[in-house]
Amino acid sequence: MSNENHDTRPTAPASPVDPAAGYTADSIKVLKGLEAVRRRPGMYIGSTSIHGLHHLVWEVVDNSIDEAQAGHCDQIDVTIHADNSITVIDNGRGIPVDQHPETGEPAAQVVMTTLHAGGKFESDAYKVSGGLHGVGVSVVNALSETLDLEIWRGGKVYRQSYSRGEPVTPFEQTGTTERRGTKITFRPDPKVFETLEVSFDVLSQRLRELAFLNRGLRITLRDERGTEPVERVFHYEGGIVEFVEHLNQTRQPLHEPPIHIEGEKDDVQVDIALQYNESYQETVLSFANSINTTEGGTHLSGFRSALTRALNNYAQRHAESLPKDMRTPGLSGEDVREGLSAVVSVKVREPQFEGQTKTKLGNSEVAGIVSTLVYDRLSAYLDENPRAARAILGKAIQARTAREAARKAKEATRRKGVLDSGNLPGKLADCQSRDPAESELFLVEGDSAGGSAKQGRDRRFQAILPLRGKILNVEKARFDRMLSHEEIRTIITALGCGIRDDFDISKLRYHRIILMTDADVDGSHIRTLLLTLFFRHFPEVVERGHLYIAQPPLYKVRKGREELYLQSDQELQDYLTRKAADDTVVRSPHSGREWSGNELVNLLQQLAEFRRYREAIERRGWPRDAVVAMLELRMTDRELFRDTEALERLRGELERIGHEVRAIDKDREHGAFVLRAVDLERGHREYELSEELVMTGEFRQMAALYPQLRDLGRSGIEVIVSGRPPITAERSELLDRLLEIGRRGVTIQRYKGLGEMNPEQLWETTMNPDNRRLVQVSVTDEVKADELFTVLMGDAVEPRRQFIEENALEARNIDV
Structure with a gap:
């Protein structure tokens, strides 16, 4: 969503409540x-x-x-x-x-x-x-x-x-x-x-x-x-009902609209919305006093118990009118939550938070209040909406059938020893260490890349598991079908921590699981399939920070015999800056000062930082030369906007550089003045200079950097490179001119992926802990991540097409 009006100051509408009441x-x-x-x-x-x-x-x-x-x-x-x-x-x-x-x-x-x-x-x-x-x-x-x-x-x-x-x-x-x-x-x-x-x-x-x-x-x-x-x-005028619709926007709902349950008892306010969809995932978010209770708590347990009880009791009460397979469901909590999206929000006067991260609600009285309210309201809804009730019940019974099939499949594979971590897969090149804290597992795309990784690794602590082809898309598959897929069974066995009911994070054999795929389309797809598997079925592995993506270098630079691998455009700029400073002296005729070596590197970094803040200021509507004029006049204190003599000096400087000052008006809110001007050189753009500019963080940073840059002067700066005739430059172009000097004699190769590297290069750039760069996979926005996996990997084609069209220009690491 966007807002065309960039003035973000609120306009203070009249309040429906007496604003002074009780708040002094x-x-x-x-x-x-x-x-x-x-x-x-x-x-x-x-x-x-x-x-x-x-x-x-x-x-x-x-x-x-x-x-x-x-x-x-x-x-x-x-x-x-x-x-x-x-x-x-x-x-x-x-x-x-x-x-x-x-x-x-x-x-x-x-x-x-x-x-x-x-x-x-x-x-x-x-x-x-x-x-x-x-x-x-x-x-x-x-x-x-x-x-x-x-x-x-x-x-x-x-x-x-x-x-x-x-x-x-x-x-x-x-x-x-x-x-x-x-x-x-x-x-x-x-x-x-x-x-x-x-x-x-x-x-x-x-x-x-x-x-x-x-x-x-x-x-x-x-x-x-x-x-x-x-x-x-x-x-969102619809509140949490709209929240649930947002969670389900890329899924097919079983009933419309979401069920909304609201009530209050003993100073506990309860607000719940839920809606079932055709997916196999449960998405339930719980909040207490607007705090996301990621570890759940009494409000969530009350909701879950009421949900299971209400559906089972509905099946028993309406047995005669239901098909035979719905009459005695014996549904478990897991069955009734498949395909459920819900938001459970409570507001409690004195919340008690517990758990590792203090995000688990501990108030015991809340469970009973939520459970009673949900059971009563949900039972009434099911009675009044028989079509929706049958759809929800049918979904839960399908989940029970699949759960039983998965249990049988798991028992069968367990009897064969396939999921037993003591029976490791043959293609796993395991490491010698048995300490999970120091052990790493690389999931590598293809047998050929796996071969290079096996040759390049440190076998003491690095294990390699090559994956043949693309693994199953678990977003579209039920659990029993997933267990029958060989590559996924191989991953489960190698990890050693089990899955679903058998999952035990303490048995995880490697505390670094590293996805290493090529940078082409197939590699990106395989990485996305693996991320989907971990997000949906091994969420605790992700939450505990055990999942990583290997980041091969972006550039290889060579000058003479020196070779370096660089990870980003910023690292390349820093490298070229250092190279430029090796044989260069910068002299200012304005102050007579000279810069070379580390002093010159620092100066160039300050110029880059000053440029960044200057561009940010300009995006906010203040012309760059007007801001520099203020810095030249040392107008960096807001008190100067109360000083008419200082403002007249600023007026003179602005008019000298091609701006027209239209007025100096009173700032009613701050007891100061506002200078209103037009930039005649650049499209007659109107702007204001006031305390607001001086108080911005960007201006403060520019003011802190400017004393050093003032010594350079604005023009006629001499750049002396050993063995070459000197050149002169403006201050605004000095950084770019020196980066050009830094590029002389440097060969820059941009890498496309792991496939271009032999085992030695793969070790040096991507596997060696001293040099490599890993990206730790974390979920900062669970709702957005759930939505993204559903869009990219789910059944609905239209949302995926729309997503690709909107993000086509930003396609680098789109799945990370």
Whole structure:
């Protein structure tokens, strides 16, 4: 979905609920201070890896979701900026700004700087809340290099900036507005986190879920890091009924519309939607207070038990009117869940989370409430819709028949010893090690490639299993047919952990399972078939991080006797940059300064980084030369937009470079000025310069880089290469000119796949743990992954044709 209007600021519609009711400074309860967060961040956000990074985003978003659930907010905008800062805007009531009764500080400042301070601890402010119950936004503040807060409340604008949890500006009212809500922009601290790159897919999955779970809420996600911004809008008036329809959009439903069950008892709100389809997969998602309970819990067990009971009881009550094979089904839970798509959502006042990742609901009273409600409503639905009831019952009975056939097939193969891990397949070249933690299994396409891999491997810890031809597409096959397929039986036996009821992850023989296929169409198809097998039948192998895809190098470069394998375009650019700097000196007539060796490499990297931020700024509507003019004039502080003399100097510089300044107007919200201008050189494009530009992460990064680049000057830069006459270059073209120099004498070969390599090259580039590059397969968006496998590998042709047409230009590793 896309939104043509790139101004993502919400417009603050009138709220259906009194916005001031029960939410003032008195609602903010302070429990204790904030000192330990930076010293031990893992205690508050789980880790300093990418998971902890995403946790920061959820803490800010959860505050907006709480406003939505309380009826005060219907728009949330999340933006990932080019410098990895994140902005979250909502049109809720705005954080309270009145003086806090205990601290004497503005309530918003208390919320931002005090641990466990928030409306969630005052039951009147929020009846049901998600997130970590008020640990939230102060932890985000403490773990951010910078955080800017802006509040629109009561017709006024308030603002404060922080660095690593400490206020760096006073909390102040800056102007007036007709908007309402809260805007938080934060940049995670690189001193704390291992990476600053949040995953668009992870954010997309979670925000989509939240939009489904909060009917009518519009959530916009925008990513400005690429060459073109990516935007998705999540807005579902149908709530979780629409969620189930989304899950089934590439499958054929057995009944329309989805069954919707809704109710409340003892402060537990239950919202469930379910629909059966013709596939063989179960897709059931469960949520508690909008948190995805991936480990299930009492709400899910209550739902499952009621489902089995309702279908079995229906068959018994209507035995006389049903065909003979439906009268005494004796259906198991597994039978009634085949082909089921469902969303189970509960909202509990005091949720208790347990399990390894704290994503399992433990409230014992919830199971009974859900079970009773589902059994009663589902029984009534089956009675009132006999055609749908028969279709669902028939599907479950087919599943029971297939389960019994699969059991017999499994027993037969077990008697022959085919699935016994003690009887390993003949074509498996096993490794010497018996320690799963150090053992690797390469699943290799074809016997010939398998032969090269066997010769190239380290037999101490690397096992090779060649696969002949394409394996069965398990998306279209029942379990009993799958077990009769020789290549799949071979894989099951080699893994050693069993399958379905016999699955035991502790018996997995290799903790690295590596898919190694060619880069052609057949290789991509085989890789997709294998990924489908693991996603559908060995999900725990994927969840535990045991599945990988071998990534052969993209380039081989040779200069003289030196040979190198490079994995990406960025590595190639870094290599050429280093080569260019070997015999080159750059001299600036502007400052008299010279750069060579490592200093020159650093300068070129800064030029590349500056260009990236400059392009990102330009995509947001600010002309590059106007931004550089501000940097030249050292206009990098927002206070300068209150300084009329500074703005007149900027006007003069802009007019010198071919821009026309139309007006310098008052910025009512921020008590500053806005300069409105037209770029006469490039299509008479209109733009504004204001505090908003100075506060962007991209501008801040450019301002940090610019002092070094200013020494270069803008033109007449001398490039002196040993043995050649000097040349001159503009600063804007210097990077490209030096990359051209780096290419001299370098042979660049682009690889197409594994088939071009002999055993020694295969070992050196793809199998040697010291050099190789592996991509770990993980499922960041389970709903999207389920949908993708169904589209690519399922029966429906039209969705697959549409997918191919939409993604034809991005076909590299389309299945990964």
